[in-house]
Amino acid sequence: MNGVHDLGGMHGFGPVIREPNEPVFHSEWEQRVFAMALTAMGRRVWNVDEFRRAIECMPPARYLAATYYEKWLHALESLLLEKGAVTPEELLSGHAAAPAPAKGTGPLDGGGGDVESFDSSAVKLRFDKSFKPRFKPGDRVVARNLNPKHHTRLPRYARGKRGVIRYDQGVFIFPDTHAHGQGAKPQHVYTVAFEAKELWGADHKERASVYLDCWDNYLERAAVMPAARPAIKSAGRARMAKPAAKVRAAAGRAKKGRKR
Amino acid sequence: MNGVHDLGGMHGFGPVIREPNEPVFHSEWEQRVFAMALTAMGRRVWNVDEFRRAIECMPPARYLAATYYEKWLHALESLLLEKGAVTPEELLSGHAAAPAPAKGTGPLDGGGGDVESFDSSAVKLRFDKSFKPRFKPGDRVVARNLNPKHHTRLPRYARGKRGVIRYDQGVFIFPDTHAHGQGAKPQHVYTVAFEAKELWGADHKERASVYLDCWDNYLERAAVMPAARPAIKSAGRARMAKPAAKVRAAAGRAKKGRKR
Amino acid sequence: MSEEHDHHNAPPSEPAQRVKALEQLLVEKGLVNSQALDELIDTYERRIGPRNGARVIARAWTDPEYRKRLFENAAKAIEELGFPPGPQGEHMMVVENTPRTHNMVVCTLCSCYPWSVLGLPPVWYKSTAYRARAVSDPRGLLSEFGVDVGGKEIRVWDSSSEMRYLVMPERPAGSESLSEDELAELVTRDSMIGTGLPKSAARRARETNRAAK
Amino acid sequence: MSEEHDHHNAPPSEPAQRVKALEQLLVEKGLVNSQALDELIDTYERRIGPRNGARVIARAWTDPEYRKRLFENAAKAIEELGFPPGPQGEHMMVVENTPRTHNMVVCTLCSCYPWSVLGLPPVWYKSTAYRARAVSDPRGLLSEFGVDVGGKEIRVWDSSSEMRYLVMPERPAGSESLSEDELAELVTRDSMIGTGLPKSAARRARETNRAAK
Numbered sequence: 034m035n036g037v038h039d040l041g042g043m044h045g046f047g048p049v050i051r052e053p054n055e056p057v058f059h060s061e062w063e064q065r066v067f068a069m070a071l072t073a074m075g076r077r078v079w080n081v082d083e084f085r086r087a088i089e090c091m092p093p094a095r096y097l098a099a100t101y102y103e104k105w106l107h108a109l110e111s112l113l114l115e116k117g118a119v120t121p122e123e124l125l126s127g128h129a130a131a132p133a134p135a136k137g138t139g140p141l142d143g144g145g146g147d148v149e150s151f152d153s154s155a156v157k158l159r160f161d162k163s164f165k166p167r168f169k170p171g172d173r174v175v176a177r178n179l180n181p182k183h184h185t186r187l188p189r190y191a192r193g194k195r196g197v198i199r200y201d202q203g204v205f206i207f208p209d210t211h212a213h214g215q216g217a218k219p220q221h222v223y224t225v226a227f228e229a230k231e232l233w234g235a236d237h238k239e240r241a242s243v244y245l246d247c248w249d250n251y252l253e254r255a256a257v258m259p260a261a262r263p264a265i266k267s268a269g270r271a272r273m274a275k276p277a278a279k280v281r282a283a284a285g286r287a288k289k290g291r292k293r
Numbered sequence: 294m295n296g297v298h299d300l301g302g303m304h305g306f307g308p309v310i311r312e313p314n315e316p317v318f319h320s321e322w323e324q325r326v327f328a329m330a331l332t333a334m335g336r337r338v339w340n341v342d343e344f345r346r347a348i349e350c351m352p353p354a355r356y357l358a359a360t361y362y363e364k365w366l367h368a369l370e371s372l373l374l375e376k377g378a379v380t381p382e383e384l385l386s387g388h389a390a391a392p393a394p395a396k397g398t399g400p401l402d403g404g405g406g407d408v409e410s411f412d413s414s415a416v417k418l419r420f421d422k423s424f425k426p427r428f429k430p431g432d433r434v435v436a437r438n439l440n441p442k443h444h445t446r447l448p449r450y451a452r453g454k455r456g457v458i459r460y461d462q463g464v465f466i467f468p469d470t471h472a473h474g475q476g477a478k479p480q481h482v483y484t485v486a487f488e489a490k491e492l493w494g495a496d497h498k499e500r501a502s503v504y505l506d507c508w509d510n511y512l513e514r515a516a517v518m519p520a521a522r523p524a525i526k527s528a529g530r531a532r533m534a535k536p537a538a539k540v541r542a543a544a545g546r547a548k549k550g551r552k553r
Numbered sequence: 554m555s556e557e558h559d560h561h562n563a564p565p566s567e568p569a570q571r572v573k574a575l576e577q578l579l580v581e582k583g584l585v586n587s588q589a590l591d592e593l594i595d596t597y598e599r600r601i602g603p604r605n606g607a608r609v610i611a612r613a614w615t616d617p618e619y620r621k622r623l624f625e626n627a628a629k630a631i632e633e634l635g636f637p638p639g640p641q642g643e644h645m646m647v648v649e650n651t652p653r654t655h656n657m658v659v660c661t662l663c664s665c666y667p668w669s670v671l672g673l674p675p676v677w678y679k680s681t682a683y684r685a686r687a688v689s690d691p692r693g694l695l696s697e698f699g700v701d702v703g704g705k706e707i708r709v710w711d712s713s714s715e716m717r718y719l720v721m722p723e724r725p726a727g728s729e730s731l732s733e734d735e736l737a738e739l740v741t742r743d744s745m746i747g748t749g750l751p752k753s754a755a756r757r758a759r760e761t762n763r764a765a766k
Numbered sequence: 767m768s769e770e771h772d773h774h775n776a777p778p779s780e781p782a783q784r785v786k787a788l789e790q791l792l793v794e795k796g797l798v799n800s801q802a803l804d805e806l807i808d809t810y811e812r813r814i815g816p817r818n819g820a821r822v823i824a825r826a827w828t829d830p831e832y833r834k835r836l837f838e839n840a841a842k843a844i845e846e847l848g849f850p851p852g853p854q855g856e857h858m859m860v861v862e863n864t865p866r867t868h869n870m871v872v873c874t875l876c877s878c879y880p881w882s883v884l885g886l887p888p889v890w891y892k893s894t895a896y897r898a899r900a901v902s903d904p905r906g907l908l909s910e911f912g913v914d915v916g917g918k919e920i921r922v923w924d925s926s927s928e929m930r931y932l933v934m935p936e937r938p939a940g941s942e943s944l945s946e947d948e949l950a951e952l953v954t955r956d957s958m959i960g961t962g963l964p965k966s967a968a969r970r971a972r973e974t975n976r977a978a979k
Binding site: 061062097121229 | 925
């Protein structure tokens with residue numbers, strides 16, 4: 034979804050304003066929204082991808098005007114309705130007309146604090162060797178020009194841009210389908226380095242790069258670079274090689290048997 | 294400026310809602326705002342590019358929530374302040390503390406209805422043969438990946454995309470500089486045809502193209518197409534050739550001596 | 554509430570009040586003249602509107618020489634009919650629907666529109682929804698407007714420059730016997746934006762009959 | 767006022783009221799338990815916060831074996847210190863600042879943040895301004911934060927996946943004699959996001975003296 038939530042590279046949002054000695058929450062209702070949303074997610078009434086999708090579906094002007102927990106509240110209410118856990122009348126009255134349907138609601142232990150993992154982050158899946166990576170660190174790739182109406186985690190600023198695979202982070206659930214009840218489609222996620230010049234144009238002077246996590250489905254192998262696009266300098270590659278190798282060693286241990 | 298005003302290709306804005314028997318204006322204040330803004334522009338207190346820039350500088354959440362004439366009112370007030378024609382105190386009180394400075398305000402004839410041309414649209418300039426076109430109809434181009442903080446008329450959806458020059462529309466003032474008091478930089482504007490697949494990705498099924506007017510500075514000559522990108526079909530070109538030629542004949546008369 | 558909220562959303566005072574104060578101020582400054590504003594408003598409320606464009610299209614459907622001049626220099630040919638270019642009408646191009654091509658106009662970056670022939674744009678043309686979707690989902694949008702262009706290629710004209718585009722719809726079948734004035738009645742505003750088709754001759758006949766009763 | 771306005775901006779009722787009704791409803795439904803919510807809130811207000819991350823960084827600065835384990839499997843090494851992964855902390859990677867590279871973390875699409883080591887994010891991290899600018903103008907943004915990274919290459923980590931990133935700042939010069947606990951006091955939240963640098967040992971000494979007076 035090309036939504037207003039996709040903010041990377043946008044202008045006009047003013048300076049970043051910081052609050053000295055900021056509290057964790059600014060009001061009681063923020064606390065309650067946070068805890069209710071987390072509990073529902075922990076009990077798998079919905080998954081984290083659905084939650085993000087619900088936030089992104091806020092009307093754009095309201096999304097931009099809302100605070101963080103106003104967005105959570107919107108998602109909480111709209112997902113409870115979507116999942117049939119509550120009715121619009123119940124939301125208004127604050128009273129249950131019927132008990133919640135059993136689907137998707139695990140037992141309540143009352144213990145608090147022990148919210149289960151979000152299911153997108155299943156740890157076992159990440160190191161499952163039956164999912165083969167399509168790319169390896171060092172491979173040159175291009176982010177696909179995707180403009181889906183559905184939820185996606187490929188931001189607009191990266192689409193059509195060339196980068197280099199830095200890390201294979203293992204296997205993760207695919208948000209584009211998982212956010213819509215269309216399956217987990219597990220696949221490798223790679224951290225791809227994009228140079229600032231590639232993202233923002235040849236005039237961009239800053240020595241910077243963006244490291245973006247890309248699901249396998251977001252990427253294609255880069256064709257031979259046309260002359261117009263500057264190749265990533267080998268000096269840059271050499272510089273990055275050391276820390277990459279270091280951290281990769283860890284992944285390597287967990288994922289032994291995979292080919293680089 | 295990568296602002297929220299750059300809406301082409303965005304999702305989440307809902308259906309297009311039409312009002313049956315819509316009046317030209319919805320309230321008296323809309324009428325006054327329209328007429329005052331037009332008068333100020335006609336008297337060259339500011340130019341149309343500055344006016345658009347002022348609208349785009351609205352805080353993003355307000356831009357999206359505002360109606361058309363609320364945006365005009367914002368621009369009207371902020372440009373009057375910027376040009377020093379009024380002070381913040383005067384705006385609040387509704388009374389002049391001092392007469393307006395002479396700069397940029399031509400004589401008022403009181404005749405109404407005869408607002409002068411906006412200066413961006415100077416008709417003479419358009420057919421000035423001293424500005425040579427860099428491209429000719431049929432040339433393959435790529436829209437540059439520009440992400441300026443300043444005003445621009447190159448929308449994000451076209452950046453980095455390949456298209457074909459269809460028409461040379463003649464010479465126009467360059468909004469990127471003209472919106473900021475940095476000169477007219479006149480140059481050719483070309484209508485460039487971009488295929489839907491090129492803009493929205495290979496999955497895009499629709500048989501459509503977008504015809505976008507691009508200033509010379511927005512374009513580069515396209516390098517040889519890499520294999521991954523489908524070339525524009527020659528059948529498509531043939532289909533477009535007839536009406537293109539027809540209208541081009543007109544431009545040709547006015548711009549005799551130019552090379553195709 | 555956090556700064557994120559406060560920073561951008563301080564609500565401005567009511568437009569009607571602000572505008573009243575503003576006009577008073579600008580009159581005192583000698584920047585505007587209230588009577589001249591009245592005349593300008595009257596011009597755009599009564600004299601300039603889609604009937605102008607409809608006359609242009611009807612003339613072009615019936616007069617091959619005019620049609621040729623319209624494609625050669627649209628602003629000049631439009632002026633021939635008594636419609637001066639004015640703002641947002643100086644650089645015009647007429648784009649023609651054919652059995653193979655349907656044209657549709659949008660301005661994704663603001664709301665550019667050919668004022669001299671269509672008047673001021675309707676709210677939907679200026680809406681975020683139209684501006685967002687016209688370039689990426691023209692067929693879906695047309696179908697919401699009740700327009701089916703079949704297998705035609707759609708060309709969406711995004712008015713990013715000072716060029717203004719007027720769509721010349723295809724002359725409806727069955728309209729052979731109609732006069733230029735009658736033809737002008739078939740040409741709707743939306744058919745000249747490309748989000749509609751002209752009325753059929755039969756529909757016009759029904760409407761005329763109904764009005765006569 | 768037009769539909770453009772009405773369509774998207776029907777103001778929802780006050781959050782505090784809505785939330786009260788919502789909790790009551792969900793308790794009746796058996797979906798939440800108010801006491802469990804209290805405990806969850808207490809956890810994120812008191813037990814989980816940037817002091818967790820500071821302890822991790824201080825340990826890594828002083829214990830080469832721990833440092834190695836942290837780079838090998840960050841979530842596991844963090845758990846060693848008594849900080850369970852929990853939500854938004856299961857897939858961690860520590861990225862190290864060096865004399866040539868400065869790392870900085872953002873989530874442009876929402877506000878992903880490593881809760882287990884930093885707690886819940888501050889409002890500025892979740893703001894549209896930070897999310898918009900971090901990827902395209904990191905140096906300008908750092909300078910607003912009062913951070914000058916000189917000629918270093920900046921790497922901006924955009925947390926688009928379930929991976930969470932923690933920046934390991936460079937250990938400040940002059941901190942050689944400090945204990946692990948004292949080092950942890952140098953490690954600010956912002957230095958672990960990459961929008962700040964650790965306190966200097968001298969500043970810590972001044973602050974300790976002032977507090978003692």
